[in-house]
């Protein structure tokens with residue numbers, strides 16, 4: 064019920080269109096259903112016996128012009144209802160997109176991308192199909208049916224009752240079929256989501272690399288084939304159930320008029336009923352059942368729309384974990400002071416990922432986070448731009464708790480180069496200017512030069528206008544990293560988070576990246592998750608992490624002297640070089 068109210072609310076901004084639709088349907092129902100049989104009756108019962116050719120001509124003219132009139136109205140009706148349904152869908156899509164942009168990282172680390180895409184496409188489209196049906200269907204069918212019924216009753220009560228006598232069977236059948244179809248449609252949406260998930264997972268560069276390198280093409284095809292076949296079964300089942308229903312409807316549709324002819328014929332022969340009335344009655348009755356069928360389909364449509372809406376509302380109601388607090392201030396100019404105050408955090412309850420993390424970074428300093436894989440280095444970095452909120456303690460920038468300022472103003476001061484470089488499938492220029500789309504060409508080039516990638520870009524066939532391909536696969540790993548560095552350089556934030564890629568690069572590439580990073584760090588507060596010796600050696604402070612805690616801290620020289628985990632680490636790194 065709550066959902067139904069929500070759906071109705073979605074139409075509120077477009078109330079005048081709804082009104083217009085109702086008016087047009089009323090006009091069409093009156094002229095389309097009631098008038099034509101009446102005119103037919105007049106032709107047979109008045110024009111013929113009176114041999115009145117003028118009346119006949121007028122009546123025929125009416126028969127010709129009426130469909131034109133109702134036709135024009137029905138086109139206008141279609142236009143208004145399609146626009147209405149499409150606008151409501153558009154609002155829904157935008158609402159979903161805005162919500163999905165606002166939800167935290169946590170959602171995306173658990174939900175399948177294919178499922179998300181499927182809801183925004185398949186489910187929204189499903190709703191829109193149903194909605195246009197329901198919109199024009201409910202009103203026009205019920206009004207048409209009502210007017211037909213009234214005219215039928217006015218013509219002949221017993222024959223009307225005879226025609227209606229068989230409807231319960233028909234209603235029963237429609238309800239049964241409706242239930243079967245509804246179940247199938249729900250299953251179909253889920254299967255469509257599964258299809259998209261497999262496609263999204265395997266049909267991209269990373270997926271293809273994985274599948275090919277393990278020679279799993281056949282297995283993946285089998286997995287896809289199984290889901291695809293499920294779709295076949297559902298679709299065939301759905302169609303056949305509908306076909307059987309249609310057949311029984313047609314039988315029914317032919318039997319009733321035959322009976323009406325027979326019983327009505329008695330009365331015509333007996334002189335109690337005019338032939339015109341009987342023919343008008345049959346015409347009306349032949350309109351009655353299709354509209355009844357349409358009307359019976361509507362609860363079914365509404366129910367399947369409700370099932371789809373439920374899936375959509377589930378997303379619209381996703382909790383926004385990280386939201387600006389009501390009295391959030393804007394963080395304007397900052398010096399770049401970072402402070403972690405006894406911070407604890409966990410991804411899953413009872414499984415702390417960070418325990419009592421406490422450190423301070425002065426403006427312009429470089430802090431290196433080092434430690435084994437899974438120690439919590441990336442997690443620590445994610446707390447600064449507020450990708451997650453701390454469980455205990457606080458993260459502060461220039462003395463402001465990151466939860467007390469608007470996210471927009473917070474993120475303006477933070478630049479990130481992540482462990483895995485992600486580029487959008489657009490030109491290199493647009494990728495570099497992602498944080499500042501209005502940047503001048505000279506600024507983009509300057510950033511690329513500082514990031515040591517300008518020369519390489521010039522050698523590409525289209526220079527800065529080269530499209531980098533999905534996720535930037537046209538470029539090498541090292542090149543992508545340097546583009547990512549240029550991207551942050553252009554944004555020019557006070558605070559820099561650097562999650563260094565662990566993959567080793569050749570010495571030339573490594574040197575280029577080192578130079579680019581050195582430029583990037585200049586004059587900024589940097590939190591670097593460091594794998595490169597160069598970063599570690601030049602750090603003002605090194606924090607050694609293990610199992611979610613800071614276990615050692617100090618400069619390189621101090622830590623070596625302590626002879627703890629860090630010195631072990633350093634020895635191993637030196638040996639491997």
Ligand SMILES: Nc1ncnc2c1ncn2[C@@H]1O[C@H](COP(=O)(O)OP(=O)(O)OP(=O)(O)O)[C@@H](O)[C@H]1O
Nearest residue numbers: 172410411416435436437438439440441442443482
């Ligand atoms: N989205 C997540 N959901 C649940 N647990 C997570 C999630 N991300 C990370 N973890 C867990 O939190 C711990 C810390 O992970 P984190 O990514 O911070 O490690 P890291 O120090 O950056 O490691 P690496 O050097 O390999 O990048 C790990 O045990 C990891 O399994």
Ligand SMILES: [Mg+2]
Nearest residue numbers: 440441442482
């Ligand atoms: Mg990491």
